[in-house]
Amino acid sequence: MDDYLTADRPTFVTHLECSMTGEHYPADTLHNLSKVGRPLLVRYDLSAVGEALSRDTLSARDTDLWRWRELLPVRRAENIVSLGEIETPLIPVPKSGGERVLVKDEGRLPTGSFKARGLVMAVAMAKELGVRRIAMPTNGNAGAALAAYAARCGIETIVFCPEDTPEVNVREIAAQGSRVWRVNGLIDDCGAIVAKGAAEGRWFDFSTLKEPYRIEGKKTMGLELAAQLGWRLPDAIFYPTGGGTGLIGMWKAFDELEALGWIGSKRPRMYAVQASGCAPIVRAFEAGEEHAERWEDAHTVAAGIRVPRAVGDFLILRAVRESGGKALAVGDPAILKAVDDCARRDGLLLCPEGGATLAAYRQALRDGEVDADEEVVLFNCATGLKYPLPPASATLDRHQVIDFEAL
Amino acid sequence: MDDYLTADRPTFVTHLECSMTGEHYPADTLHNLSKVGRPLLVRYDLSAVGEALSRDTLSARDTDLWRWRELLPVRRAENIVSLGEIETPLIPVPKSGGERVLVKDEGRLPTGSFKARGLVMAVAMAKELGVRRIAMPTNGNAGAALAAYAARCGIETIVFCPEDTPEVNVREIAAQGSRVWRVNGLIDDCGAIVAKGAAEGRWFDFSTLKEPYRIEGKKTMGLELAAQLGWRLPDAIFYPTGGGTGLIGMWKAFDELEALGWIGSKRPRMYAVQASGCAPIVRAFEAGEEHAERWEDAHTVAAGIRVPRAVGDFLILRAVRESGGKALAVGDPAILKAVDDCARRDGLLLCPEGGATLAAYRQALRDGEVDADEEVVLFNCATGLKYPLPPASATLDRHQVIDFEAL
Incomplete structure (x- = not known):
């Protein structure tokens, strides 16, 4: 094993910062949201990182998520937990997408989804900070990733999911040693139960963006993309947006890479993709709002982006607007058609949320929002095999x- | 894209060779079995490979399957097909296995199984040799990999599977554009239908080991393992054995690596793992036979290794014996317990066939066949998410x- 994985080191984390007010919070202690109820962002001494780490050093390391250790918050090597967080491949989809359309296939990660990136980091930090019991609301994939990593660390987990969560997700969570409850409601209803238990001191609340480290894991999508493309970024990114941790994380990653001098100031246009049946961010984007109201009666085949209310709404909207991108909604028929076309013509089985990004790309192409000769990355956030x-x-x-x- | 993926080159293939008689067959033409009805093996000019390729050159390449291009049969770059055949991670399972037990998680490959390795190569060669229509018998995963790669190349496919093949596999095959038939029988009954259609000139027969290139793709498991472990091999390998292509392929890979001078003469003990309800190789191994008779009334939860008769039986038995390993059978209860333990304690969800390797390892440890301080690799051949x-x-x-x- 390489020494960056076995050597203890001071992290380069200087402090945490409220994403709304900028107020500072100390590193190395347990936090949920800031005093004003908003996500905390982890800040690093990036000039020290730049002295400790070069792009050449990085290139010599194994390509998995932990290669980015200097830009990640885990202090002690013994708290690194891993189930093999490989660098996910970029797969061209020339027939169903276009000549320069690449799918980043996050379904190859442990537990079959990009949730592994966030949860490997959050669980490692929970271990580092002595957490013994974690609860989380989930539409399925985050719960599976939490269960797997926590099982590996011997941390107890309790997971709450909407009653219509696909059976495969629920069973996977249980198989990996978590106690799992189906709740008659949506993910924010589940979140309310977790919050209540946390307020009573029964467990630590691992809801999206309510603990500061999932975003640090998710930002590796942005770090990895830059490294894979030879330290440049694509023209546009289409990202399936529920809680939006990944979009916020990538946007943060790009700033950190620029501060290190590893990329320039050019950014991809960020397209936050939602389903027509649950599009709070799209509605807020189009109305010019900073925050998004709860979406009532949410419904879509893409359960992973059926998130009626996102605590990081303003961060998503800010990144999309700064990037020159948009928030886009696509209907279930377009999503299902995209999944079918991509499997049938390019041999790649997307999850419905990944299908949503392909559907949104096609729509954006028709609307002249993107050009056919632009390089575009679509995020397929989970393996298509989990879905009916x-x-x-x-x-x-x-x-x-x-x-x-x-025959 | 690196030039080893874009530059046309003469392959280093010199000829094909009957695995039974040693008779030579020309490269660059279509072949199924040899005249005596046995698998053909691809032979290379390894001293020329050694001049063209060093371990340092390899290290500088992306770590995916196509990094091994000089040891693979595809001649023209345009025939390389890919869905992102990443190097699969080695994941320690200290709690359910042991301190030095590593699972090679092949479920991370395209279509969620190690079948992608064989089929990416076989389909690329079919493309190179002008095949337009392919048929194959499958227990599920091979059919999915065939469908995906063939869809990408525009090659027509027809797949036959036993009637009790899991629904998810059948649907995946169909979603990826293949015509799929359920047959009231086992995989060799399906194979008989494929053989009949091939004899009538209706399609090319892609049955296990009946075309020469799947084994070349599967051998990358052995190449990759050596590279991942720093050009040495583990003490023992536990491999779930149906048709046995991977075991035969790895054994071939080790010889090629030794001929290149990249590894020494030390070999792992190879353990061919079968289910008690379908263990033709185990029975032949224990009886000292060179060939294995068909296993009647085959049944096991591990459908992927429910193969009553293997055309490469003598190659499997030869490799196992030369290595000092054994053929081992494990019962369904031990398989299911291993899957459960590994998920619950190490957070890693194995497929039943992968569970069989863990069960066999535990049995071998109890029997003193392996020591607890030996380094062991278990092959998890598919993602556990495909199974109930x-x-x-x-x-x-x-x-x-x-x-x-x-709660």
Whole structure:
């Protein structure tokens, strides 16, 4: 094992900062939201990081998530937890997307989704800070990642999910040793239960952006993308947006990379993709609002982005606007068609949320929002294998004469 | 893209060779089995490979499967097909296995299984050799990989699977554009239908080891393992054995690496793991036979290794014996317990076939066949998410007063 994984070191974390007010909070203690109820962002001494780490040093390391250790908050090597967070591949989808459209296939991560990036970091920090019991609301994939990493560390977990969460997700969470409850409501209803228990001191609240370290794990999507593309960024990124941790994280990553002098000031246009049946960020974007109101009666086949209210709404909207991008909504039929086309024509099975990014790209292309010759990255946030596929087989009796012409 | 992926080159393939008689066959033409009905092996000019490629050159390349291009048969760059065949991670399972037990997690490959390694190569070669229509019998995962790569190349595919193949596999195959038939029989019954259609000239037969290139793709498991471990090999490998292509492929890879001078003569003990309900190789191994008879009434939860008869039986048995390993059978209860333990304690969800390797390792440890301080690699051949998990959730009414003590 390389020494950056085994050597203890002071992290380069200087402090945490309220994303709304800028108020400072100390590192190395447990935090949820800031005093004004907003997410905390982790800040680093980036000039010290730049002295400790070069792009050449990075290139010599294994390509997994922990190669970025100097830009991550874990202090002691013994608290690094891992299930093999590989660098996810960029897969061209020339037939269903276009010549310069790449899918970053996050379904290859542990537990089959990009939630592993956030949770590996949050659990490692929970371990470092002595947390023994964690609760979380989830639409499925985050709960699976939490359960897996916490099981590995011997941390107890309790997970609450909406009652219509796909059975495969619920069973995966339970198989990995978590106690899992189905709640008659949506993810924010589950979040309310977690918050109540946390207020009573029963567990630590791991809701999206309510603890500061998931975003640090998620930002590795941005770090990795820059490294994979030879220290430049694509023209546009289409990101399936529920809680938006990844979009916020990538935006933060790009700033950190620029501060290190590893990339320039050029940024991709960030497209926050939501489903028409649950599009609070799109509504706020179009209305010019800084915050997004709760979306009532949320419904979409893309359960992972069925998030009626996001605590980081203003951070998502800010990043999208600064980037020159947009928030876009796509309907379920377009999502399902995109999934079908990509599998059938490019051999790549997307999850519905990944399908939403392809559908949004197609819509943006039609609307002249992107050009066909621009380099675009779509995030497929989970393996398509977790989601129901249409039935499609016929039976053949081997004892009968087979009509080969008809096969 | 690096030039080893874009530059055309003569391959280093010199010829193909009958694995039974040693008779030579020309490269660059279509082949199924040799004249005596046995698999063909691809042979290379390894001294020329050694001049063209060094371990340092390899280290500078991206770590995916195509880094091994000089040891692979594809001639023209335009025929390289890819869905992101990443180097699969080695994941320690200290609690359910042991301190030096590593799981090579092949579920991270495209279509969620190690079948992608074989099929990416076989489909690329089919493209290179002008094949337009392919048929294959499958227990599920191979069909999914075939469908995906062939869809990407525009090659037509027809897949036959046993009637009780898991629904998720069948749907995945269909979603990726293949025509799929359920047959009232086992995989060799499906194979008979494919053989009949091939004899009538309706399609090219892609059955395990019946075309020569899947084994070349599968051998990258051995190449990759050596590179990941710093050009040495583990003490023992536990491999879930149905058709055995991977075991045969790794054994071939080790010889090629030794011929290149990149590893020494030390080999891992190879353990071919089968299920008690379908263990033809184990029976032949124990009886000292060179070939294995068909196993009647095959049944096991590990459908991927439910292969009653393997055309490469003698190659599997030869490798196992030369290595000083064994063929081992484990029962379904031990398989299911291993899957459960590994998920619950190490946070890693194995497929049943991967669970079989952990069960076999535990059995071998109890029997003194392996020592606890030996370095062991278990192959988890597919993502555990494709397989049914036990139901395990409770419901909670958010409108009622919640008894937090009881959660």
